Amino acid sequence: MKNTLKVWRAKKDITQEHLAREMEVTRQTINAIERGKYDPSIKLAFKMARFFECSIEDIFLYEE
Amino acid sequence: MQVKETDMLIVGFILFLIGSGIHIFEPDRIINPSGAGGAFIGAGVALFLVTLREIRLKNKGNVVEDERILHIAEKTSHKTLVILIILEGILMALLGVTAFDIQAYPVVSLLFAITMLSYAGFYYWYKRQM
Numbered sequence: 001m002k003n004t005l006k007v008w009r010a011k012k013d014i015t016q017e018h019l020a021r022e023m024e025v026t027r028q029t030i031n032a033i034e035r036g037k038y039d040p041s042i043k044l045a046f047k048m049a050r051f052f053e054c055s056i057e058d059i060f061l062y063e064e
Numbered sequence: 065m066q067v068k069e070t071d072m073l074i075v076g077f078i079l080f081l082i083g084s085g086i087h088i089f090e091p092d093r094i095i096n097p098s099g100a101g102g103a104f105i106g107a108g109v110a111l112f113l114v115t116l117r118e119i120r121l122k123n124k125g126n127v128v129e130d131e132r133i134l135h136i137a138e139k140t141s142h143k144t145l146v147i148l149i150i151l152e153g154i155l156m157a158l159l160g161v162t163a164f165d166i167q168a169y170p171v172v173s174l175l176f177a178i179t180m181l182s183y184a185g186f187y188y189w190y191k192r193q194m
Binding site: 020025026028029032038040044 | 125130131132135
């Protein structure tokens with residue numbers, strides 16, 4: 001699964017640490033998601049979409 | 065400090081006390097007092113240190129455990145369990161065929177060491193992967 005989390009984070013001008021605190025996860029988790037090494041749960045994806053005020057599909061792109 | 069942390073600190077202290085008791089009094093029923101005592105003391109101290117680290121991180125406002133950590137632990141546990149099942153199966157078959165008369169303590173200690181090492185190894189490996 002690809003994602004544009006880094007872009008959204010840059011738009012809001014926040015650090016991984018800041019986003020991690022908002023999402024109640026570790027900074028390493030945000031880093032792993034950005035690098036495409038970890039796919040977040042649907043709950044975390046919704047939380048991110050709500051935080052960035054967009055839809056899940058705007059951040060995450062599922063490719064077969 | 066939450067109830068969970070307090071409980072873990074108490075359990076750590078109790079394990080340390082049991083270990084120290086075994087070391088000091090060396091009861092006759094225990095075959096290897098230094099080994100058993102050392103194991104209890106080690107477990108107690110490790111639990112104490114891990115809990116103190118968690119408390120420190122939580123006080124700083126950091127998240128200690130999240131879905132990724134739990135997912136890594138899940139995969140690690142599964143792999144470790146598979147390895148243990150295979151090893152125990154081989155051991156059982158070997159002992160059944162050869163009828164070796166070996167003591168339980170070294171075998172259980174070896175299995176314990178393998179469990180700890182494979183868990184730590186797989187945890188580290190999955191953490192790098194994810």
